[in-house]
Amino acid sequence: MNDREVAEYLLANPDFFAEHAEMLATIRLANPHGKAAVSLQERQMEMLRDKNKHLERRLAELLRYGHENDSIASKFNRWTIRVMAERDPYALPRTIANGLRDVFDMPQAALRVWDVAEPYNQAEFARQVGEEVRIFANSLTTPYCGANTGFEAAQWLAPTLTAVSTEGGSTPEGDQATESIALLALRDPEADEGAATFGLLVMGSSDPRRFHEGMATDFLTQISALASAALSRLLPR
Known part of the structure; x- marks a missing residue:
């Protein structure tokens, strides 16, 4: 046989x-360990x-992911409450960006909107953006996550400040460049599917691993949807 x-x-x-x-x-039988x-x-x-060791490692990994998702969901809920509680349309874009920085410990966050109603034309958040930004925003069907390759939107972000030690012992503040970035298109939820965007939300970090191509974007998609719904009040009706 x-x-x-x-x-x-x-x-x-x-x-x-x-x-x-x-x-x-x-x-x-041969012993694999000797x-x-x-x-x-x-x-x-x-x-x-x-x-069993493999299953234990896998279970520990799943539990870690579960705890991380619970933490993110709790933060998303707190951020949502902040956004919904903001009654001043002029302050809403700042509330969205500041909330992302405070609640999610996001180093950098900013946004711009365009084609807004006439009362908001001169607001800081409605400053002119390049045509390339609009075209790129329209092309986004899911959030972009990855390296900052010189996006114009990255220029909207304030530099990250970090303490740098010197020989004299003082710690002056130094700027850190934006290494990784997330770009979220803003679309009117009441418009037809595939309608043009009216803004772009950008988040950045000096950590090149904070946003990467392989990361899950479920929560980023939810952030984009809620920010879009809230900011749609700035559009002409």
Whole structure:
């Protein structure tokens, strides 16, 4: 019999080792953790221990993700309450950006809106943006996360300040560049699907790993949707 036939026979006769239990103690297998041989029973126990360790690591990972998601959901709820409680339309863009910085510990956050109603044309948040920004915002179907490759929107962000030690012992503040960035398109929730954007929300960090291509964007999508709904009051009706 060849290896395949032996394997097929044992699968077809699961009671074989029950009827020949003495063989379990005599079969010797190579120990993956050393040169000494071990019995089939010992090898099976070793495999089960390895499998349990893998399952324990996987469970710990899932629990960590669950705790992280709970924390983010709690922060999102606090930020939502701030946005909904803001009654002044002029202060709303600042409330959205400041809330992201305060609640989510976001180093940098800013936004711009365009094609707003006439009373808001001269507001800081409605300053002129380049046509490339509008085209890029319209192309976003999901939030962009990744390296800052010189986006015009990154210029809206205030530099991150960090203490830098000197030989004299003082700690003057130094600027840190925006290394990673998240860009969220703002669309009128009452407009037809695929309608043009009316703004762009940008978040940045000096940490190149804060926003990356492989990260989940579910919460960012929710932030975009709620910010869009709140800011739509600035549009002409």
